[in-house]
Amino acid sequence: xxxxxxxxxxxxxxxxxxxxxxxxxxxxxxxxxxxxxxxxxxxxxxxxxxxxxxxxxxxxxxxxxxxxxxxxxxxxxxxxxxxxxxxxxxxxxxxxxxxxxxxxxxxxxxxxxxxxxxxxxxxxxxxxxxxxxxxxxxxxxxxxxxxxxxxxxxxxxxxxxxxxxxxxxxxxxxxxxxxxxxxxxxxxxxxxxxxxxxxxxxxxxxxxxxxxxxxxxxxxxxxxxxxxxxxxxxxxxxxxxxxxxxxxxxxxxxxxxxxxxxxxxxxxxxxxxxxxxx
Amino acid sequence: xxxxxxxxxxxxxxxxxxxxxxxxxxxxxxxxxxxxxxxxxxxxxxxxxxxxxxxxxxxxxxxxxxxxxxxxxxxxxxxxxxxxxxxxxxxxxxxxxxxxxxxxxxxxxxxxxxxxxxxxxxxxxxxxxxxxxxxxxxxxxxxxxxxxxxxxxxxxxxxxxxxxxxxxxxxxxxxxxxxxxxxxxxxxxxxxxxxxxxxxxxxxxxxxxxxxxxxxxxxxxxxxxxxxxxxxxxxxxxxxxxxxxxxxxxxxxxxxxxxxxxxxxxxxxxxxxxxxxxxxxxxx
Numbered sequence: 001x002x003x004x005x006x007x008x009x010x011x012x013x014x015x016x017x018x019x020x021x022x023x024x025x026x027x028x029x030x031x032x033x034x035x036x037x038x039x040x041x042x043x044x045x046x047x048x049x050x051x052x053x054x055x056x057x058x059x060x061x062x063x064x065x066x067x068x069x070x071x072x073x074x075x076x077x078x079x080x081x082x083x084x085x086x087x088x089x090x091x092x093x094x095x096x097x098x099x100x101x102x103x104x105x106x107x108x109x110x111x112x113x114x115x116x117x118x119x120x121x122x123x124x125x126x127x128x129x130x131x132x133x134x135x136x137x138x139x140x141x142x143x144x145x146x147x148x149x150x151x152x153x154x155x156x157x158x159x160x161x162x163x164x165x166x167x168x169x170x171x172x173x174x175x176x177x178x179x180x181x182x183x184x185x186x187x188x189x190x191x192x193x194x195x196x197x198x199x200x201x202x203x204x205x206x207x208x209x210x211x212x213x214x215x216x217x218x219x220x221x222x223x224x225x226x227x228x229x230x231x232x233x234x235x236x237x238x239x240x241x242x243x244x245x246x247x248x249x250x251x252x253x254x255x256x257x258x259x260x261x262x263x264x265x266x267x268x269x270x271x272x273x274x275x276x277x278x
Numbered sequence: 279x280x281x282x283x284x285x286x287x288x289x290x291x292x293x294x295x296x297x298x299x300x301x302x303x304x305x306x307x308x309x310x311x312x313x314x315x316x317x318x319x320x321x322x323x324x325x326x327x328x329x330x331x332x333x334x335x336x337x338x339x340x341x342x343x344x345x346x347x348x349x350x351x352x353x354x355x356x357x358x359x360x361x362x363x364x365x366x367x368x369x370x371x372x373x374x375x376x377x378x379x380x381x382x383x384x385x386x387x388x389x390x391x392x393x394x395x396x397x398x399x400x401x402x403x404x405x406x407x408x409x410x411x412x413x414x415x416x417x418x419x420x421x422x423x424x425x426x427x428x429x430x431x432x433x434x435x436x437x438x439x440x441x442x443x444x445x446x447x448x449x450x451x452x453x454x455x456x457x458x459x460x461x462x463x464x465x466x467x468x469x470x471x472x473x474x475x476x477x478x479x480x481x482x483x484x485x486x487x488x489x490x491x492x493x494x495x496x497x498x499x500x501x502x503x504x505x506x507x508x509x510x511x512x513x514x515x516x517x518x519x520x521x522x523x524x525x526x527x528x529x530x531x532x533x534x535x536x537x538x539x540x541x542x543x544x545x546x547x548x549x550x551x552x553x554x555x556x557x558x559x560x561x562x
Contacts, residue, residue: 006504006525007317007333009324012405016396036552040559048559074440077396083460086375090534093397094373102426131544139537140400149536150543157547161555191551198547212557257406267290267405274522276403276506276531 003274011273013140014264017073017156024069025133025256027250028100029156033164035060035107035126037184042069047179051234052119054175055168056111059111059126072096091134099128102223106210108276121185130160137259144209144266145259151202152259155227159252160186162224166248173241181241189228209266216258221252281383282453284462284480285510286357288524289484289496290469293355294317297331300464304449305330308313327410327444331461334357334524356450356515356524357470360385360406361500363532364509368443370534371401376443383475383512384448392442393450399443401531403508410440482516488556494518499526506531530537 024167038055042048071080084101088094103125110118134153145152165188172180199221203214227244266272299305307328315401317323318335325332336354339427366385369377377390377398387398398407449459457463462472471478479501496518500511508530521528 003522003528004520005522006336007315007527009317010405011407011525011527013399013402015400027286034556036548040552040555042560053281059387074393075396075411076392079393081375082374082391083395085391086373088370088373088375090537091371091373091397092537093371093395097373104328123552127545127548131541131548134544135537135540137398138540139535140371140397140533141405141531142400145400146531146533149539153540153544154547157544158551183559184562187551187555190554194547196420210396226437226541255438262470273403273405274528276527276536278506278531 003271005112005270007260008270010268010270012267013141015142015260016196017271020073022070022253022257023258024073025156025260026064026135026252027069029130029160029252030163030167030249031059031062031066031107032060032103032129032152033160033162034168035103035119035122036130036161037164037168037187038110039123039126040187043116047177050175050177051168051172051184052179053114054171054177054180055164056107056119056122058116058167058206059122060104060107060111063073063107064102065213066100066204070100082161086153092139096129096132096136099125099132103129107149127157131157137263141273141276142263143269143272143276144206144213147206148202149277150207151198155195155202155255157199158191158198159255160180162191162195162248163252165191166224166245168240170245173238178237179239185228185241188244189225192221192225192228192248192251196225209262211257213255213262217251217255220247224248224251240246241246280474280476281512281516282473283362283384283475283478284359284448284459285471285482285501285514285516287356287358287445287482287516288356288470289489289494289516289518291333291355291357292467292469293333293335293353294466295322295333296466297334297461297470298322298329299329300460301446302329304460305447307444320398325360325406325408325445329439330359330444330446336519336523340521341367348393352380352390354519354523356517357465358524358526359461359513360448361404361514362446362448364512365507365532366402367397367401367508367533370532371397373397380450382450382453384450384453385445385512386447386450387443389442391442394441394485396442396443402535402548403506403527404461406441407445410442410444443472444527446513450491459540459560470472479514482514485516499511504530508532509536 029090041052048096106122138149165184169184224247320335338352340351382384462470500514
């Protein structure tokens with residue numbers, strides 16, 4: 001920190017992104033995660049078939065909200081279609097937009113036709129959606145995001161799948177598909193535990209900025225984990241599942257909100273732009 | 279067509295800000311308002327979507343014990359500008375293809391294609407490009423305020439009501455009619471030199487040698503590959519101090535080079551969770 005600065009002015013520019021991008025980061029991952037849940041559901045059982053239908057339909061509904069959020073954040077929203085005038089696989093945002101288009105089309109088709117091969121394609125495209133937003137952040141000059149070049153993408157995948165399990169579980173508990181709820185709870189627990197492990201590792205590797213992101217995540221994530229671990233009798237499963245789902249989705253939102261806001265703060269550090277990480 | 283660029287020789291800069299004014303005038307960029315920073319003579323502060331040349335003022339003061347007040351030992355000035363990178367972070371990030379290399383090898387934002395997503399802003403390792411906020415202020419962006427030749431709103435650099443990304447075009451329009459970019463034309467000391475890159479680089483190396491003979495230690499910034507996957511800069515500088523002193527990054531990195539690691543980590547997590555999910559969801 002002995003570098004001279006230019007009147008403590010930052011080298012880098014701060015992101016302009018606000019609530020609509022934060023919400024998209026959550027919902028985009030949720031949409032993709034539901035595609036994975038649909039493929040994982042066991043078609044040989046009654047509960048599995050019901051879960052597959054639930055996941056397909058929910059995913060499609062959430063998928064419709066994504067482009068609206070993305071369009072609303074543009075400086076010139078009337079030009080959103082300009083994203084589709086070119087295909088640049090080297091740009092995470094360009095590839096992501098095409099991934100979203102491909103996923104939404106596949107999700108609509110698999111909901112209507114209910115074809116199992118389409119569901120596998122949906123899951124592969126869905127896995128891409130859960131991870132690409134993390135790559136989109138880490139492949140920037142923003143100091144916090146570039147510091148988490150592997151942590152943020154991996155944590156995005158885990159958080160998205162946990163959110164998808166939570167939402168699918170909540171809906172299944174309402175429709176009385178209790179068998180599915182129990183299995184989704186277990187998968188959600190594994191995904192949340194993986195996310196927590198990645199964040200703990202990121203916390204150890206990163207500086208004070210990373211610690212602030214992780215600190216903001218800690219309470220909702222711990223509550224979500226606790227909600228999953230508590231075993232309750234069948235008559236209370238619905239209440240517990242709804243509560244636990246709300247906590248998991250809140251943790252997902254806070255994670256992305258903290259990433260964006262702390263990312264903005266990290267660009268203001270006058271030293272942060274001088275030596276950029278590989 | 280050989281590539282063109284800027285060679286900014288900071289030893290010749292006198293801090294007159296004629297480049298800033300000429301750039302604003304030619305490109306019809308709005309004022310940034312009046313503000314007094316107290317940072318030497320620098321009230322511009324930084325490059326932005328509507329400020330494409332910025333003169334930095336660095337006062338290096340030495341205290342002389344015998345004298346009653348501090349004595350200014352060295353006063354560094356530098357006209358900063360978009361670096362027009364060989365591999366530009368903004369261009370690689372742009373999802374609409376609005377940011378492209380033109381026939382002069384300069385990084386150019388097509389204002390009628392840009393939709394203001396802001397991804398270029400976070401992808402520039404030099405903190406140059408920025409969004410021009412959408413504003414309703416008629417005085418700032420009204421087409422009627424523009425000159426006759428620029429009445430078509432889509433022809434203006436930042437458009438009539440903003441919302442798009444803006445940065446130095448290296449005066450693409452002037453180059454197309456064989457003119458020198460406005461800042462270089464206006465510079466009274468030839469601190470800003472415009473020309474064909476090979477010639478500029480040769481001239482810059484000769485200048486470093488000449489300065490060395492005169493006892494001035496100078497270095498070039500971006501004349502050769504700057505590292506981090508960015509390559510040489512089409513707008514490079516001659517400095518007499520460390521890059522940080524001028525608020526230039528020491529080791530800039532092309533952000534898109536981190537993608538591979540990110541996708542690999544995401545794929546690893548997805549495969550691990552899919553296997554765990556298969557075991558859990560398909561269990562009887």
